[in-house]
Amino acid sequence: MTTGTIVQTEQGPRRIAVWLAIAAGAVMAAGVVALWYVIDQRAHEHAGSSTDHSIHMNELLIRQDAENRLLALDRLAYRSMRTGEPSQEDWEGDATRYLADMPGFVAIHWIDANVQTRWQVAGEQGGDTPFAVAEIAQVRNALERSRDSGARTFSDLFTDAQGNPCIAVIVPVLHHGDFEGVIAGFLHPNEWLESVIGRLQGIEHHVEIFLKDRPVYQHQVADDVADPHQSLSHDFSAGGLDWTVRITPTSSFLSTGHADSSSLVLIFGLLLSALTALAMYFAFAARDRSHQYHDIALQLETLFRNLPGMAYRRNDAPGTPMAFISEGCSALSGYPRSTFSKGDKDWLDLVHPDDRVRVVGGIQNSFGTGDAFEVEYRIINADGDIRWMRERGRAVASEVDHQTHLEGFVTDITGQRVAENEAREHREHLAHVDRLNMLGEMASGIAHEINQPLSAIALLVQASDHLVRTERYTRLSEILDKLSKHAHRASLVIDRVQKMAKRSASSKERVGCEELVRDVARLAEPEAGIRDIEISVETQAGLPDVSVDAVQIQQVVLNLLRNGMEAMQSIGCRNGNTIGLQARLRDDNTVEFAVIDKGCGVAKSSVDKLFAPFSTTKKSGMGMGLSISRAIVTAHGGQLDFRNNRDCGATFYFVLPAAEQREST
Amino acid sequence: MSQEQTVYIVDDDPDVRESFTILMETVGQSFKEYDSAQAFLGDYHEDMRGCLVLDIRMPRMSGLDLQDRLNDEGSLLPIIFITGHGDITLAVEAMRRGAIDFIRKPFHEQNLLDRINEALDLEDGKHKVLMDKRQLLDRFNSLSDRELEVLELVAQGKMSKVVADDLGISERTVEAHRSHIMHKLGIHTLAQLVRLKIQIETLSEAG
Numbered sequence: 081m082t083t084g085t086i087v088q089t090e091q092g093p094r095r096i097a098v099w100l101a102i103a104a105g106a107v108m109a110a111g112v113v114a115l116w117y118v119i120d121q122r123a124h125e126h127a128g129s130s131t132d133h134s135i136h137m138n139e140l141l142i143r144q145d146a147e148n149r150l151l152a153l154d155r156l157a158y159r160s161m162r163t164g165e166p167s168q169e170d171w172e173g174d175a176t177r178y179l180a181d182m183p184g185f186v187a188i189h190w191i192d193a194n195v196q197t198r199w200q201v202a203g204e205q206g207g208d209t210p211f212a213v214a215e216i217a218q219v220r221n222a223l224e225r226s227r228d229s230g231a232r233t234f235s236d237l238f239t240d241a242q243g244n245p246c247i248a249v250i251v252p253v254l255h256h257g258d259f260e261g262v263i264a265g266f267l268h269p270n271e272w273l274e275s276v277i278g279r280l281q282g283i284e285h286h287v288e289i290f291l292k293d294r295p296v297y298q299h300q301v302a303d304d305v306a307d308p309h310q311s312l313s314h315d316f317s318a319g320g321l322d323w324t325v326r327i328t329p330t331s332s333f334l335s336t337g338h339a340d341s342s343s344l345v346l347i348f349g350l351l352l353s354a355l356t357a358l359a360m361y362f363a364f365a366a367r368d369r370s371h372q373y374h375d376i377a378l379q380l381e382t383l384f385r386n387l388p389g390m391a392y393r394r395n396d397a398p399g400t401p402m403a404f405i406s407e408g409c410s411a412l413s414g415y416p417r418s419t420f421s422k423g424d425k426d427w428l429d430l431v432h433p434d435d436r437v438r439v440v441g442g443i444q445n446s447f448g449t450g451d452a453f454e455v456e457y458r459i460i461n462a463d464g465d466i467r468w469m470r471e472r473g474r475a476v477a478s479e480v481d482h483q484t485h486l487e488g489f490v491t492d493i494t495g496q497r498v499a500e501n502e503a504r505e506h507r508e509h510l511a512h513v514d515r516l517n518m519l520g521e522m523a524s525g526i527a528h529e530i531n532q533p534l535s536a537i538a539l540l541v542q543a544s545d546h547l548v549r550t551e552r553y554t555r556l557s558e559i560l561d562k563l564s565k566h567a568h569r570a571s572l573v574i575d576r577v578q579k580m581a582k583r584s585a586s587s588k589e590r591v592g593c594e595e596l597v598r599d600v601a602r603l604a605e606p607e608a609g610i611r612d613i614e615i616s617v618e619t620q621a622g623l624p625d626v627s628v629d630a631v632q633i634q635q636v637v638l639n640l641l642r643n644g645m646e647a648m649q650s651i652g653c654r655n656g657n658t659i660g661l662q663a664r665l666r667d668d669n670t671v672e673f674a675v676i677d678k679g680c681g682v683a684k685s686s687v688d689k690l691f692a693p694f695s696t697t698k699k700s701g702m703g704m705g706l707s708i709s710r711a712i713v714t715a716h717g718g719q720l721d722f723r724n725n726r727d728c729g730a731t732f733y734f735v736l737p738a739a740e741q742r743e744s745t
Numbered sequence: 746m747s748q749e750q751t752v753y754i755v756d757d758d759p760d761v762r763e764s765f766t767i768l769m770e771t772v773g774q775s776f777k778e779y780d781s782a783q784a785f786l787g788d789y790h791e792d793m794r795g796c797l798v799l800d801i802r803m804p805r806m807s808g809l810d811l812q813d814r815l816n817d818e819g820s821l822l823p824i825i826f827i828t829g830h831g832d833i834t835l836a837v838e839a840m841r842r843g844a845i846d847f848i849r850k851p852f853h854e855q856n857l858l859d860r861i862n863e864a865l866d867l868e869d870g871k872h873k874v875l876m877d878k879r880q881l882l883d884r885f886n887s888l889s890d891r892e893l894e895v896l897e898l899v900a901q902g903k904m905s906k907v908v909a910d911d912l913g914i915s916e917r918t919v920e921a922h923r924s925h926i927m928h929k930l931g932i933h934t935l936a937q938l939v940r941l942k943i944q945i946e947t948l949s950e951a952g
Contacts, residue, residue: 528802528829532758534851535827539764542857543771552771559767566760609757612804 097364105357112349119345128312131327134285135314138277138325142289145276146319149265150232152178153188153251157263160190160253168199175201178265184272185265186246187211190253192261193227195220211240211266219264222250227259234319237269237291244268245296247321269296284333290324304330384408389491392427395483402427403485412469412492414462427490432458432466439471447475447486456493468497504586507711512583514708515635518642519581525607529573533566540566576603579631580638586629586715590739593623593663593671596630600637601661604645613645613657620664624738626671628716633673633736636709636720637661640675640732643705647679647729655679655728666735670718674733681724690722709734750865751795752776755785755811756827757803765798772858782806786814794872796864797824801835801847809835812842821871823864878948884930885945892929895922899935900942 156174160166175188179201187202187210195214202210213219222235235248249265273289273296281287286306287299306328313326384391390408394400405420409427419425431439435457446453452474458466473488519526540559547556576599601617608615626633644659660676682690691710706720713720713734720734752774754765762778769776775795779785783806785797797815801808812824826847828836836847845867846860888896891912898908905923909916932938 524829531829531850532761535758536760536764538850538852539761539768539857542852543764543768546768546771546858555767555771562764562767566764569760609804610802 094365094368097361097368100364101357101361104360105353108353108356109350112346112353116343116346116349127310127329127333130333131285131312131329134280134287134327135312135325137280138287138289138327139314139316139318139323141277141280142273142323142325143316143318145272146234146321149182149185149249149267149272150251150319152182153249153263153265154232156188157251157253160263171199172201175199179203182265183275184267184269186240186268187266189213189264189266190261191223191264193259195223198261213264216248219248219250222248223262223264226250226252226262230254230259232319234321235264236321237294237296240266245270245294247291249319273297284330286328286330288326288328290326292322293324301330301332304332307331387489389489391489392487394486396486408490412461412467412490413459430459430461432460434458443471443473443486443488446473447484450475450477467492468494504715507708507715508583508586510704511632511635511708511712514639514704515580515631518635518638518705519577522607522642525610526573526577528610529606530570533570533573536566537563537570580635582631584631586632588627588629588716590625590627591630591633592625593673594619596626596628596633597637597661597663597673599630600634600641603634604638604641607642608645608659611645611649613648613653613659615641616658616660618660618662623663623665623671624669624741626736627739628736629712632712633716636712636734637673637675639705639709644675644677644679644729644732647677647681651680653678665738669738670735671738672733672735674731676725676731677729678725679729681728681730682722691720749775749794750868751793752798752861752865753785753793753795753822754778754798755780755782755803755808756798756800757781758800761800768858774861782808782811782814785811789815789818789820791818791820793820793822794868795822796861796868797822798827798861799824800827801832801839802829809839809842812839812844816843821868821875823868823871825860825864878944881930881941881945882948885941887929888926892922892926895919896926896938896942899923899926900939 156171156178159174160171171190179185179188180203185203187200189197189211190199191213192198197210197213200210211219213223216235216238218236218238222233225231226233230252232249232251235250237245237247240246245268247267247269249267251263251265253260253262269289269291277287277289277297278299281299283301283304285299286301286304287297288295289297308328311326311328313324315322315324317323384406385408387406387408390412391404391406392402392409393404395403401423402420405417405427407417409420410416413427413430415425415430420427428436428440439455439457442453442455452472454470454472456468456470459469461467469490470493471488471490473486476485476487477483478485540563544556544559547553547559580603597617597619601615605615641659641661648655648657648659655678658678660674662672662674662676664672664674666672691706710720713736716736718734718736720732722730722732724730752769754762754769754776756762756765756778757780759780762780765776766778777788779788782799782803799808799811808826815822815824823845824839824843826836826839826844828839828847828849836849839847845864848857848860894912895908898911899905903911905919906916909919912919927933927938930938930941932941
């Protein structure tokens with residue numbers, strides 16, 4: 081009962097603990113996500129600036145080198161011009177040196193104003209087919225541009241005889257301000273750019289360079305797929321050409337930059353949040369539980385204090401010290417609780433010496449079987465008075481230490497005992513009065529029953545007197561035998577009457593049902609004879625014994641028989657003059673005793689008062705018989721009731737539990 | 746004596762009957778026992794001789810009931826009632842109805858046999874008287890109507906002549922009738938005749 085309410089009160093705090101833990105976890109997770117977001121932003125910025133930086137570096141290098149190339153060819157042009165007419169050999173030497181020094185150049189031509197190559201040198205990459213300058217529109221255009229403006233310029237991109245993309249660096253050769261031709265350096269942009277910016281490239285970026293949207297250089301980091309969304313492009317103009325640099329950070333750069341670390345932070349952070357939530361939950365739950373335990377402890381303490389008795393627990397079989405004994409022990413015994421808790425006295429020491437073996441045996445037995453036990457016994461309290469106790473308990477297997485404990489509860493039933501005793505004495509007294517009353521009413525019948533053997537004796541005595549006087553002794557021994565028999569018969573009647581008349585404390589004994597019934601029938605027969613009624617006794621074969629106070633049960637049967645006979649006589653026995661007395665075994669192992677009369681039955685109007693004391697429908701009698709009979713049967717653990725018979729009369733019956741089987745049979 | 750006297754015992758208790766049997770056998774008295782009033786009634790006839798020892802309390806038909814029946818039948822059997830402890834009222838009633846005696850169980854007085862013998866003597870006397878009366882009546886009944894008329898007038902003390910005149914017959918015829926009457930009734934004197942006439946009148950009045 082109490083655990084039920086405790087379980088209920090547990091639900092609230094636990095739910096609160098869950099919500100608190102979830103809230104804590106959520107706050108923590110939000111913090112982690114915010115942190116992750118900041119880190120991620122930083123990483124993005126870092127990646128962006130790095131890419132930006134890379135773009136500008138590339139631009140710078142390309143600009144510078146383009147300028148350098150122009151200046152270098154300008155120097156060659158100047159030298160050609162200063163010397164006026166330099167020897168072809170010298171020129172070719174210079175040009176070859178440039179060719180070697182400046183990677184990317186595949187050929188250098190001296191082209192006159194008519195767009196005819198005068199001198200030329202070619203590098204290994206230039207291929208066997210020399211550039212047919214006049215036929216390349218882009219070169220011609222550049223040449224014309226240079227002639228018109230006198231400026232150094234780059235040609236547009238074209239494809240050379242080998243199919244490679246190619247551009248030409250055009251530097252005008254001026255002599256005294258007159259345009260004489262140009263120095264044209266043919267560049268393979270890919271090799272050129274590789275030599276210029278190749279060193280710069282690392283594993284962080286993919287780099288693509290376009291000239292007027294045509295790819296001329298590509299730096300691809302191995303084993304990495306570029307994500308075009310991450311790309312940054314930059315357009316600029318250098319040497320009269322439109323350049324585009326496109327840089328894409330590698331995914332490894334991106335991940336090392338932010339993805340790895342931040343997602344790790346995120347994962348760990350969320351894990352940490354979950355752990356925090358869990359920890360919070362357990363912390364709250366534990367706090368709640370300890371609160372609850374405290375509450376339960378308080379409740380239990382109040383409960384124990386207010387219990388009308390004493391609860392105890394032993395760690396082992398009876399005899400071992402009590403591990404716990406509740407406050408109630410002092411009220412029961414008069415000894416303070418400390419007497420027992422310190423082990424100065426054991427509860428069993430108080431048990432009355434006459435009861436001790438029974439009590440210890442009973443508890444021990446229950447301890448062995450694990451069944452609940454209930455014992456009633458006397459104790460001698462601190463004042464030396466005797467008090468009655470009822471102890472109920474059982475052996476309990478503990479889940480904590482896997483030992484069997486003994487738990488029990490002891491109440492004082494002295495008051496109850498006294499009341500029970502008084503009630504029993506009262507009942508016995510009433511029963512006795514009823515028996516005496518009944519015997520009084522039956523007196524003439526009983527006297528008749530005794531008179532029969534006495535009459536026979538008197539007759540036999542006269543006969544023997546005659547025989548003696550006439551000195552005939554032959555039949556005397558036969559007559560003496562009969563005398564003894566009749567004397568015995570008379571004494572049996574007196575015995576039965578005496579038993580019924582005696583007032584004795586009720587004592588239960590094993591009685592055979594048939595014997596019980598036959599005895600009563602004999603007691604009732606003389607009266608039945610007077611009333612001209614026949615008692616028909618029927619007992620089922622093999623009835624079990626009953627454990628009863630035979631006198632009281634016979635009194636009940638006698639009461640019922642006499643009531644029945646009276647009912648029959650009141651209508652002049654017009655339904656027949658046989659009254660049935662039956663005993664039979666019922667399915668629930670009880671024995672039913674029934675008195676079946678052929679009287680007038682029980683009128684509906686008198687049903688209610690039938691078993692009430694001092695209610696009677698008879699002319700004589702106290703009206704106690706049925707109420708006492710019912711009390712007697714109830715005290716025997718049975719019940720008395722009646723039913724009207726289908727044809728005529730009524731059946732009054734009572735049931736008694738069968739005595740336990742004798743062990744020997 | 747035409748019949749032996751028998752003691753009829755009616756008691757429902759077998760032990761009592763058995764003891765009676767032994768007692769009667771011991772004293773050599775002829776007897777017969779019955780376990781109920783009905784059983785006795787079944788056997789009963791008016792020529793029964795002896796006496797009846799009757800238990801006053803018996804199932805179905807009590808001793809008193811039986812007594813009533815026997816009285817109705819005109820039985821002459823004297824009845825000794827056996828009564829119990831609390832049956833004084835019943836015993837008085839029985840005596841009022843003509844029982845000759847009652848003895849109380851359990852026969853403290855050792856005189857049951859005496860009582861029985863007294864009853865038997867009484868019955869014997871009664872029987873003799875009855876037999877005499879019967880004889881007388883028989884004789885009386887043998888008279889013819891005319892003889893009865895003559896007897897009536899003679900008993901009134903009328904002379905034969907007066908009788909003859911009254912009856913319108915001759916004096917001689919009256920004398921002859923007187924002689925026949927004397928002979929039939931077994932008497933000799935007129936005084937005897939008158940006494941007899943009175944006896945018969947009381948008898949016929951009694952029943």
